[in-house]
Amino acid sequence: MKKRRYTTTKKTKKLIKSKPLRSMLIAGVVGTALVSTASLAAPTKSYDLIAMPDFLNQDVGDVSGSPYYTEGMPNSINDSYREALDFVLDHVQSEGIRDISMAGDFVEGHWGVDTANTGVFGPVGTYNEKVNAFKLAAATYYPQMMERFSSRNLRVFPAVGDHEVWDNNWYRSKQIGYPFSIKSWSMMKNQYAKYMMKNPDGSTPAYLKNRPKVGVGRDTAYAYRPASNVQLVSLDEFQKKNGKIIGNIGQAQLGWLEGVLKKAKRDKVDWVIVQGHLPILGPVRYRSSSNMYYEGKHNSALWKLMVKYKVDLYLSGEVHDTTLRRKNGITQLSNGGLFRTGKANYATLKIRGSQMNITVKEFNGIPNGSTKLWQTDTQRQGPGVITYTEPPEVIGTAKLNQWNKLLDRSGKLNPYNP
Numbered sequence: 450m451k452k453r454r455y456t457t458t459k460k461t462k463k464l465i466k467s468k469p470l471r472s473m474l475i476a477g478v479v480g481t482a483l484v485s486t487a488s489l490a491a492p493t494k495s496y497d498l499i500a501m502p503d504f505l506n507q508d509v510g511d512v513s514g515s516p517y518y519t520e521g522m523p524n525s526i527n528d529s530y531r532e533a534l535d536f537v538l539d540h541v542q543s544e545g546i547r548d549i550s551m552a553g554d555f556v557e558g559h560w561g562v563d564t565a566n567t568g569v570f571g572p573v574g575t576y577n578e579k580v581n582a583f584k585l586a587a588a589t590y591y592p593q594m595m596e597r598f599s600s601r602n603l604r605v606f607p608a609v610g611d612h613e614v615w616d617n618n619w620y621r622s623k624q625i626g627y628p629f630s631i632k633s634w635s636m637m638k639n640q641y642a643k644y645m646m647k648n649p650d651g652s653t654p655a656y657l658k659n660r661p662k663v664g665v666g667r668d669t670a671y672a673y674r675p676a677s678n679v680q681l682v683s684l685d686e687f688q689k690k691n692g693k694i695i696g697n698i699g700q701a702q703l704g705w706l707e708g709v710l711k712k713a714k715r716d717k718v719d720w721v722i723v724q725g726h727l728p729i730l731g732p733v734r735y736r737s738s739s740n741m742y743y744e745g746k747h748n749s750a751l752w753k754l755m756v757k758y759k760v761d762l763y764l765s766g767e768v769h770d771t772t773l774r775r776k777n778g779i780t781q782l783s784n785g786g787l788f789r790t791g792k793a794n795y796a797t798l799k800i801r802g803s804q805m806n807i808t809v810k811e812f813n814g815i816p817n818g819s820t821k822l823w824q825t826d827t828q829r830q831g832p833g834v835i836t837y838t839e840p841p842e843v844i845g846t847a848k849l850n851q852w853n854k855l856l857d858r859s860g861k862l863n864p865y866n867p
Contacts, residue, residue, distance in 0.1 A: 450637055453823035455511065459668065465551060465611060466742050474499065474618075474815070475504070481815070482688055483560055487689075488587070489747065494676065494677070494678045494718075494800070494801075494802055495645075495676075495720060495799075495800060495801055495802075496675060496676040496678070496800045497544075497545075497546040497547075497548070497616050497797065497798065497799050497800070498548050498549075498550055498552075498675075498681075498722070498764055498798045499541065499544060499548065499549045499550065499795050499797055499798070500550045500552070500724075500782065500787065500796040500798060501541070501549055501550065501551050501747045501794075501795040501796075502549060502551055502552035502553055502554065502610070502686065502724075502726070502764070502765065502767070502784065502785035502786060503552075503553065503554040503610070503766040503767065503769055503785035503786070504554075504555070504611075504664050504767025504785070504788060505554070505555060505556065505594070505786055505787050505788050505789075506554040506555075506556075506557065506612060506769070506788070506789075506827070507557050507787075507788065507822070507829075507831055508525050508556050508557040508558075508586070508590050508651060508824050509525060509526055509530055509534070509590075509593075509594075509673060509788075510525055510526055510589055510590045510592065510593040510594070510685060511524060511525075511526050511589075512569050512810075513524075514572075514589065514591055515569055515571075515585060515589065516568055516571075516585075517568055517569060517570060517571045517585075520570070521567065522567055522569050523565075523567055523579070523698075525626055525822055525823045525824035526822075527693040527822070527833070527834075529833070529835055530758075530822065530835060532836075532837075533788070533814060533835045533837045534777070534788075534837060536837040536838070537632075537788070537793045537812060538597060538850040539596070540672035540736065540840060540841060541601075541603070541626070541795060542601045542783060543546070544758055544797055545715050545824070546664055547602065547603060548603075548604050548606060548607075548675055548796060548850070549598060549603050549604065549605050549606065550606045550608065550681075550722075550724050550764055551605055551606065551607050551684075551725045552683075552726050552764055552765055552766040552785075553607075553608050553610020553611070553612070553613065553726035553766050553767070554568075554610035554611070554612040554613070554726070554766060554767070554785075554837065555591070555594050555610070555612070555645070555798075556590050556591070556594065556609070556612055556640055557612060557616075557824050557825035557826070557829050558612040558613055558614070558615055558616060558637075559615065559616060559625075559626060559825055560582060560583040560586035560587065560825055561573060561579035561582050561586075561626065561629055561633065561823065561825075561831055562579070562625050562629075562825055563582065563825055564583075564624055564625060564825070564826050564827045564828065565721070565823075567823075569825070570582040570585045570586050570589075574633075576629070578647060579629055579633070579669055580633060580636060582825075583633065583640065584636075585635070586642060586825060587640035587641070587643070587644060588644070591640075591641070591644035591645055591795060592644055592649065595644070595645065602814075604656070605679065605789050606644045606656075606673070606724070607639060607683070607687070608644070608669075608683045608684065608685070608686075608724050608725060608726055608766075609669050609685045609687055609726060610705070610726040611687065611741065611755070611767070612728065612844045613637065613638075613641045613645075613857065614634060614637045614638060614641070614647050614687055614694070615630035615637060615783075615795055616628075616630075616734055617694070617739055617741050618739070619631060619693075620696045621705065625826060626826070627827070631689070631694070634645075634689045634694070637670065638669060638685075639668070641669065642668040642669055645796070646668065647667065650862045652822045653835035655773065656671075656675070657662065657671045658671070659671055659672045660671060660672075660705075661701055661704075661705035662701075662705070663700025663701045663704050664700070664702050664705070665685055665687070665698065665699045665701065665702055666684065666699070666701070666702040666705070667690040669685040670682075670683060670684050670685045670702055670705070670706075671683050671699070671769070672709040674718070675755060676800075677726070677831055677849065678719040678720060678800075679711040679716060679718065679719070679720045679721075679722065679800065680709070680710075680718045680721045680722070681712070681723075681724070681727040681797075682706060682709055682710075682721070682722070682723045682817055683723075683724050683725075684698050684702065684706070684722070684723065684726045684751075685698065685702065686698055686726055686743060687726075688697075693838070695744050696727045696741060696742065696743050696744045697743070697745075697749070697751075703750055703751065703754065704750045706723075706751075706754060707754055707758075708761070710754070710758035711758065712757075712797065713716060713758070714758055714759075718763050719803070719851045720762075720800055720805065721758070721759070721760045721761050722760075722762045722798075723755060723760050723762070723763065723764070724761075724763070724764040725743070725763070725764075726740055726743055726765060726766050726767055726818065727743040727765055727767055728742055728761070728765045728767060728768060728771070728772075728781065728783045729746055729747060729749065729752050729763060729765070729781060730742065730746065730774040730775075730776055730781045731746065731807060731819050732772075732865070732867055733768050733770070733772035733774065733783045733865065734768065734770035734771060734772045734783075734861075734865060735767075735768035735769060735770050736768070736769045736770045736786070737769055737787055737790060737792070738767060738768045738769050739768070739772075740830050741767055741823070742766055747777070748838065751780075752777075752798065754837065755779055756777040756778070756779060759779075759853060761776065761779070761805070761849065761851065762777055762779070762780050762781075762782065762798075762805070762809075762849070763779060763780070763781045763782070763849050764781075764782055764783075764784075765781065765782070765783045766783070766784075766785045767785075768785070769785055769787050769792070769794075770783070770784075770786065771783065771784045771785075771786075771796075771809050771811070771844060771845060771861045771862070772784075772857060772861070772862075773796065773807075773845070773847055773861075773862040773863075773865075774863045774865070775855060778853035779853065780847075780853075782796060782807065782809075782847075782856060782862075784796050784809055784814075785788065786811060788814075789816060789822070789831035789832055789836070790814075790816055790831075791812065791813060791814030791816050791835065791836075791837070792812065792813070792814070793811070793812045793837070793841075794811040794812060794841075794844075795809070795810055795811065795841075796808065796809040796810070797810070799843060803850050803851045803852075804848060804849070804850050804851075804856070805848070805849045805850070805851075805867070806846070806847075806848055807843050807845075807846060807847040807848070807849070808843055808846050808863065809843070809845040809846070809860075809861065809862065810838075810841035810842065810843055810844065811841055811842060811843070811844045812837055812839070812841045812842075813839055814836055814837040814838075815834070815835070815836045815837075816832035816834070816835050816836075817832055817833065817834035818831075818832040819832075819833070819834070820832075820833030821833050825851050843860070844860050844861045845858070845860035845862035845863070846858065846860060846862060847859070847862040848857045
C-alpha cells in the first residue's frame with residue numbers, strides 16, 4: 450500500500466481523532482513521521498459479562514433479624530437453600546467473570562401482607578403498617594441477595610423486574626395485595642433503589658451514577674462503560690400511567706437513552722448492550738411465567754430507537770427459559786431460570802475484539818416440595834428443599850460480530866418456531 454505523509458495541520462488533527470489512529474497512537478507518530486494506515490491494526494479488546502436474570506424470583510433470606518421475630522416463627526432460608534446457593538454461585542464465580550447482568554426479579558416481593566398471620570415483619574392491618582412491613586422485608590431480603598455476590602467479588606448490574614414492584618398480577622380482583630400494590634408504587638421503587646442501587650453505606654457506586662435526571666427511571670435506570678469499547682445500559686421498564694402499571698420506559702427515560710446511544714455512536718463504541726426485564730421480540734420460550742412483553746413489542750419507540758442506533762444485544766428476563774431472537778440486526782437474548790425449580794441458568798458473554806461468544810448454561814437441581822419455604826404470601830411458597838449437585842450443562846451457543854451479524858448458533862439458541 451502506498452504510504453501517506455502526515456503533518457500537524459488541522460486536517461491531520463482531524464485524522465488523528467479517527468478510530469484506527471486514536472486507538473494505536475504512540476509517541477513519534479505526530480510530526481513528519483511516515484505512517485502506514487495498513488499497519489495500524491486495532492488492538493484486541495476483551496470484556497466478559499454474565500447474564501443471569503430471574504435468579505431467585507423468591508424471598509430467600511434469614512428473617513430472624515426482624516425486631517418482631519421470636520422463637521418458633523417461620524424462616525425463609527434453611528441449610529438446603531444455603532448449600533444450593535453456594536453450589537450455584539460457586540460455579541458462577543468459577544467462570545472468572547466479575548460483572549453480572551441481572552435483569553430483574555431478585556425477590557418474590559409480595560410484601561406488606563402476612564397471609565399466615567405470623568407477625569414476622571410486624572402487623573399489616575392498616576395501610577401504614579403494610580408500608581412498614583414492606584420496608585422491613587426489603588431491608589431483609591435485598592441486602593442478603595447482594596451480599597451473596599459481593600462476598601464473591603462479583604459486581605451486579607441490576608434492573609427492575611415486576612417482582613420488585615409486587616408482581617405483574619397487579620389488577621386481579623382476588624389478588625391479596627390489591628390495591629396496596631398500586632397505591633404503594635413509588636414506595637416500592639424507592640426501596641429497590643435504596644438497597645439495589647447503593648452501597649451498604651448509602652453511597653452510590655460509580656458504575657450506577659449515570660442516570661436519567663427525571664422520569665420513571667431517574668433512580669433505577671443507568672448507563673456505564675465497563676470497557677472503552679462496551680456500552681451497557683440498564684432500563685426500568687415499568688411505569689404507572691392512568692392508575693395502571695404498564696411495561697414501558699416512558700418519554701423521559703427514552704430521551705435519556707437516546708442521549709446515551711448517541712454519545713456511544715459519536716465515541717465509536719464497538720458494542721452496545723441494553724438490558725431490561727421484559728422481552729420485546731416474540732415468541733419466546735417460557736416456564737412458570739406470565740410471559741409478559743414490553744408494550745408495543747418491536748413496534749415500540751424503544752425498539753425503533755435501538756434499531757436507529759444499531760444496538761447489538763438486548764438482554765431480558767421474565768420468562769425463566771432461553772430463546773434467541775433477531776430482528777432489524779438486533780439480537781435479543783432471553784434467559785434465566787427459577788432457582789427453586791432446579792433450573793438456575795446463566796449466559797456468559799465474551800467479547801474478543803469484533804466478536805462476541807455467547808454460551809448459555811443450565812443446572813438440573815432437584816426440588817422437594819413436601820415442605821414449603823415460608824413467604825409473606827403463603828400462596829407463593831416454593832419447595833422447602835432444593836438440591837444442586839451437578840455442574841451446569843451447555844444448552845446453547847451463539848456468535849455475533851460488532852456489525853450486527855449472527856455468525857453461528859446452536860442448541861436452544863437456534864431459531865424458535867413454536
